[in-house]
Amino acid sequence: MKKVDLLKMIRDLDENKVSKSDVKFESIKQNEVLDVEKLTHHLLIIESGTLHLENKNFQILHFFSKENVIHQSPFELGLQDKLRLVTDTPVKIIFINREYFLNFAANKMSYMEWLLEAIMKNSSGLCFELMKYDLPTESRITYTMQKLCDKDDVTVDNRGFREMPRYMNKMKLAKYGGVSRKNLDLKLEILKEKKHVEIEEGHFLISQMS
Structure with missing residues (x-):
């Protein structure tokens, strides 16, 4: 075609x-x-x-x-x-x-x-x-973050992370991931401990390896 x-x-x-x-x-x-x-x-x-x-x-x-x-x-x-x-x-x-x-x-x-x-x-x-929505909550959050980076063709930094679009805040991430704000905060802390997610100056970064 x-x-x-x-x-x-x-x-x-x-x-x-x-x-x-x-x-x-x-x-x-x-x-x-x-x-x-x-x-x-x-x-x-x-x-x-x-x-x-x-x-x-x-x-x-x-x-x-x-x-x-x-x-x-x-x-x-x-x-x-x-x-x-x-x-x-x-x-x-x-x-x-x-x-x-x-x-x-x-x-x-x-x-x-x-x-x-x-x-x-x-x-x-x-x-x-x-x-x-069939995925466990943590996997759903990381999947959601990765898909947005894919959509905006975000490049990977030298640490293996990609920064999510700046318009994406916690409220939108919760709405997009289908989780409550409280649950999102809890899961983000777990993902940070696992080195799957970082938050720098209010901006989300997602690991390619998550």
Whole structure:
């Protein structure tokens, strides 16, 4: 399958749009809730930054970052009151009208293949997120930390540790790992003793060997 140059594809779509609403570029501040109505007719491509999907209990289900795609509208799924998207950092987002994209991609098979691959990647990623709840708490916490580092392609330092993204604090880690703050604090102390986790100036580091 021919790999799509994302920036070139977006430029192609933008230059050939019929209506201004076919392709829209927006910048959103940190800690903002995304208006889900904007997803009713548009697919969303993250140009830069990170946001997460959370449920009505504020449990974090999945993180989205650069070049990730959100295709399905919460309104179509009937989940608009149960799920919401929240920005963890300032983000730049491209909204592309779904009907416009599908019509355009009908003559450019590589674009359609790109969308299908992006949707499959998101679906498989969410499945793995749900599987982590079968793990013991300590393993779930380290797995959660490692997956975030993998997603942001964080490099390993000379001690064998990777620093988690700076937007990740204890509250978010608890929400993402599905543990209480009290239990998280207890488990982090155990993981520190095992040399699996370090906390430096409030920032988390996770060992590659954990």
